[in-house]
Amino acid sequence: MIVILLGMPGSGKGTQSKRLAEKYGFNHLATGDIFRGEIAAKTSIGEKAADYLKKGRLVPDAIVIEMVAGKIEKGSKYLLDGFPRTIEQAQGLAEMLKGVGSAVDLVVFLTLPKEEAIKRMASRRTCTKCGEVYNVTSRPPKADGVCDKCGSPVIQREDDSEATAAKRLMVFEDLTHPLVAYYKSEAAFHEVDAAQSPEAVEAALSAVIDSTKAAR
Ligand code: AMP
16 A cells, blocks of 8 residues: 655654554655655765755755655555655656556645644754654653654754745645645545644544555
């Protein structure tokens, strides 16, 4: 089963994907996390991607598609988080899935007002090592600036700063939002209100996944 979670930055894609991957046994493929890992490890992909992440711009489609293609295996269940982000990436994904005898089964769009996304990004803090996500008001780490899970420093992502977050929302509207129309005609498509509590969002996503599984 191949599931795509779409949503603007701050809509909770990462948090929900981790929960759902654990619950359903999906391989969680988060391109943003992969790029941050490659940048930290100073690989050639990391070098190519670093400046785009810093500025809140999208890494060029060819680089992203090649990187994801190297990670898709026949017969595996994937939850795609942050990919595809453009129509060209969606077409690249369809091709690579065809190559392993598969296709997208479900696309869920997490909806959120822009003002709420900006607020969430401003209060988000992220572990520099394991990527665990915190919130300065609703879920701070137990010890200030230290990850509960792995003990590494917890910081504000450079691209969550106010100016870059605004840029990322513009990029979302221009390049990623068109995927909503694209997938409405291509695959099972649902919307879930991401302004609800994380538990309510998880329940709504689980219901959609369960009904898609039952219909297969
Ligand atoms: P995220 O963690 O999903 O918010 O992604 C952080 C950043 O990584 C984005 O602002 C982009 O610079 C880059 N990135 C992640 N996924 C993609 C993608 N599918 N296409 C292009 N750039 C991406």
